Amino acid sequence: MPSYKNNSECKGWPKDVGIIAIEVYFPSEYVDQGELETFDGVSKGKYTVGLGQTKMGFSSDLEDINSLCLTALSHLMERTGVGYENIGRLEVGTETIVDKSKSVKSVLMQLFEDSGNTDVEGIDTTNACYGGTAALINAVNWVESSSWDGRYAVVVAGDIAVYAKGAARPTGGAGAVAMLIGPHAPLVLESGLRSSHMCHVYDFYKPDLSSEYPVVDGKLSIQCYLSALDACYRTFSRKANARKDSAASPMSLEEMDALLFHSPFCKLVQKSVGRLAFNDFLNASVEEVPRTYHGLEAFRDKKLEDTYFDKDVEKAFLSYSQDIFLKKTKPSLLLATQVGNMYTPSLYGGLASFISNNTGESLAGKRVLLFSYGSGLAATMFSLRITDDVGPGSRLSELVSSLSDLHSRLNSRTEVQPHVFAETMKLREETHHKAPYTPVGKVESLFPGTWYLTQIDEAHRRQYKRRPLISINNASSVSSSSSNLVKESEFMSTDLLPQDV
Ligand code: CAA
Secondary structure, three states: OOOOOOOOOOOOOOOOOEEEEEEEEOOOEEEEHHHHHHHHOOOOOHHHHHOOOOEEEEOOOOOOHHHHHHHHHHHHHHHHOOOHHHEEEEEEEOOOOOOOOOOHHHHHHHHHHHHOOOOOEOOEEOEOEOHHHHHHHHHHHHHOOOOOOOOEEEEEEEEEEOOOOOOOHHHOEEEEEEEEEEOOOOEEEOOOOOEEEEOOOOOEEOOOOOOOOOEEOHHHHHHHHHHHHHHHHHHHHHHHHHOOOOOOOOOOHHHOOEEEEOOOOHHHHHHHHHHHHHHHHHHOOOOHHHHHOOOOHHHOOOOHHHOOOOHHHHHHHHHHOHHHHHHHHHHHHHHHHHOOOOOOOHHHHHHHHHHHOOOHHHHOOOEEEEEEEEOOOEEEEEEEEEOOOOOOOOHHHHHHHHOOOHHHHHHOOEEOOHHHHHHHHHHHHHHOOOOOEOOOOOHHHOOOOOEEEEEEOOOOOEEEEEOOOOOOOOOOOOOOOOOOEOOHHHHHOOOOOOOOO
């Protein structure tokens, strides 16, 4: 295992700040989108082809936002072997609100109790699916700032994405991602290139605090997503071009080895690649167009803002960008199509998927463009440079190996029938915010090592336990001794399970 223990070797200004390790958690049960089409009585192919979704992960009443984040953070700390005392900042991004005041971050502090470390900055950040990116930016900025004390930061992004019955329901999902942030990272955030686009829009929002469901204007949300993508790419390109000498060719998708997007559903991501290609086409010089975009000249007078739903433009640039999509984006859609929209973790699930579909050698030295979108709206485009250091024991090889079980973990999930999924949604609706409440879901159906809700008391205080865990990559396991968390060691002794998480 590479030395994650602390950053004591880091003297002076921290170099190569970025993502060192990533842990992904998704629920152990899913519904098949083809089966859901039949159950919902929609035309065959609507969810699987029209939206590009294969399976949708969902949670019973045993899991809430706190338990999802407890699970992802525990796994990250166990896998990397970083002690809780070595964390100086913990940021949570989520839009799944169970308490209007008390943060998820404060709940996660229970995991720090044995270490005695309470000196941990950061709280929760909320704006639809963007909170994870805001948390990442905060964490990276802290490490790069004069406030940094030499310890790691951790970002946890988690959500339960559920919709009322109807057209939006198949675009749900659930999960959490935890990321270790620090210097000498294998995935370095490129500095000075970030571009953001923020506006006031009611495309998707959650005004009814008694319900888990959002109010969503589907068509407007797609238009907002695409217009934010255009705006971010325009600014990103301007910043990238400003760094080049005048003879260099202007920023285009050519410069990037991978293109990753927030994925509400995979078809929109494929259209987004086409959309960026359309941007490049409009930015190309007169001489360049016949060379690179032969046959597309007729679209030269089109304007970005008039073409969000222009089927001719969409079809032409989907076709033009097909190879780019297959090579640079499709490998990142594993979790997006198999689990669904996880909201704040979606983009980082895409990053984990991309890494899990590569080797250290194929990743070394690559550049990755990422687009984060949260309704309402907040969007940022940024880029990562992957380290060249891929030798045995390097942080990149450790990162790749830690995500190599993603496919097998997805395959080890249990399929449940759509009527069971619908009943679970109904149960969540009926019991949302109920107190006192004892969840009725089956603990045995959870993956080993999963934290779950055991009880909400009459004062709305939530208590959690953890399913026994064997070990993750033989890393040391954590024990916790708070009032609300059952000590893992007590739990592990009698009931070891065969399946690793
Ligand atoms: N076979 C193949 N394709 C089919 C089909 C069939 N049998 N039936 C329909 N389709 C296609 C349609 O042609 C359409 O494709 P195009 O968009 O390429 O034309 C696609 O399936 C979707 O069908 P509809 O246009 O009928 O749309 P819908 O009423 O099913 O709603 C939705 C789709 C608007 C995305 C809805 O699911 C929704 O509101 N989802 C939640 C909001 C959302 O995800 N917005 C995305 C941007 S906002 C964001 O990114 C933040 C976030 O995470 C929420």
